[in-house]
Amino acid sequence: MSNPLQRLGEVGQAVWLDFIDRKILATGGLKKLIAEDGLKGVTSNPSIFEKAIGEGSDYDDRLRAFLAQGKVEAAEVYERLAIADIQDAADQLRPVHDAMNGADGFVSLEVSPYLALDTRATVTEARRLWNAVDRPNLMVKVPGTEAGVAAIRTLVGEGINVNVTLLFALEAYLAVAEAHIAGLEAFKAGGGDAGKVAGVASFFVSRIDAQIDRKIDQRVAAGGRDAERLQALRGKVAVANAKMAYREYLRLIETPRWKVLATAGARPQRLLWASTGTKDPAYSDVLYVESLIGPDTVNTMPPKTMDAFRDHGRVALTLTQDVPEAERVLAEAERLGLDLPGVTRDLVTDGVKLFSDSADKLLDAVRAKLGRRSAG
Structure with a gap:
């Protein structure tokens, strides 16, 4: 049987890896x-x-x-x-990027999550990272907050590839x-080649289902006449929401x-x-x-999900299947008061905080490593 991951590429979906570290770059893991x-990409x-950086010794030298x-400044x-x-990963993916005439082969690097609510600072930081990495197959990650939307328009207008997150x-x-x-449109009007700019949204x-399912479980545990209807929505809202986004695309x-x-x-x-x-764990490990x-x-898959799909994934053009059912799921979620709009608003706020907390932990880990190296 052919590799299911390869088959995704054959039907037009790119497989990216949601992971990077020194070991996978240095030992040939990414090239494999x-x-x-x-x-075709890394996030x-x-x-x-x-x-x-914080775990293991791959960065100690x-x-x-x-x-x-x-x-000794941790942020620097x-x-x-x-x-x-990021430069190493971009270089290893550069043959993909070149073979596809710039359509893929990208590596994404995040603007500081501390800047998620500041348009001007986000633009400044994104420009600096774009110039520092200096690779045509870089995508700068910008959060899809209100401030981020304005930054995206500016950055794309300058010919910078943007991966919009959250x-x-x-x-x-x-x-x-x-x-x-x-x-x-702005880049083209200024004389730029619109074909040289790439972006993903x-x-x-899974975070949507995690929150919606929690609400469902709480409502079911409390009892009531809608328990069966609520249970029928477990694990379905996130996919239905994504299908609506693809329909809009x-x-x-x-x-x-x-078309212009x-x-x-x-x-x-x-x-x-x-x-x-x-x-x-009640769901398939390749559900999403x-x-x-x-x-x-x-x-973009974490390594565990990529391994699972390689092992037993099934490939079919599912995004355009059962779209009326997806509409029904979302309508039912609304009728039952699961408040998907409220959940998604909270997830953006929580996502910004989670990335900021991770940045805090990251800098603490670097400081600890620097301290240990100095003491050693």
């Missing part, structure tokens, strides 16, 4: 995934770097080198470590899609406004399914891969 699984975030140079040391890893609600996706299109999935790329850009060579901002590791397969999309 590219060669054997058709991997990173503060949580991933916190585990990579470089930490010693920084200390020898007199560099982290950024240098992260940029070096998208949960359909309305938020439409806002960032508009910002991306407006940015491309990272729609988070398909509508957007058929608009006259988009497409004629100029512009590529659409692909939907990327993030948070695709299954959190509830098998249920979200469609052309011109990306699924």
Whole structure:
């Protein structure tokens, strides 16, 4: 049987890895995934770097080198470590990027989560990271907050590739899609080649079900006449929400406004399914891969999910299947008062805080490592 991960690529969905560390870069692990699984991208975030740098000894030699140079400021040391890893990953994915004429082969690096509510600071930081990494297959990650939307329009308008993160609600996706299109129009109007700018909109999935299912379980435990109807929605709302987003994507790329850009060579901002590791052991470990397969999309998987899909994943074009059922699920969730809009608003706030907390832990881990290296 063919590799299910490879088959995703054959039906138009790119497989990205939601993980990076020095070991996978230095030992050929990333190159193996590219060669054997058709991997086309890598995403990173503060949580991933916190585990990579804080745990184990893979970064110790470089930490010693920084200390020898007199560099002991944790933020500067982290950024240098992260940029070096991102550059290495970008270089290893560069053959993919070149073979696909810039359509894929991207590595994402996050703007500081401390800046999520500040448009001007986000733009400044994104420009600085873009120049520091200096790779055409970099995507700068910007959160899809209200402040982030304005930053996205500016950055795309300057020809910077953007990965929009922390998208949960359909309305938020439409806002960032508009910002991306407006940015491309501005870049083109200024004489830029719209075909040279890429972007993805990272729609988070499993976190929605985790929150909705918690509400369902609480309501069922409390008793009441709607228990059976509520139970029937467990594990279904997030996928239904994602299918609505994909339907809007398909509508957007058929608009006259988009077709003007497409004629100029512009590529659409692909939907990327993030948070695709299954959190509830009652569900299939490949639920958020098998249920979200469609052309011109990306699924960024943690290593465990990628291994599971390679082993027993099934490939079918599911994103456009049972769309009326997805509409029914969302309508039923609304009738039963599960408040998906409120859940998605809270998830954005919680997501910004979680990434900020991870950044705090990351810098603490770097400080601890620097301290131990100095003491040693």
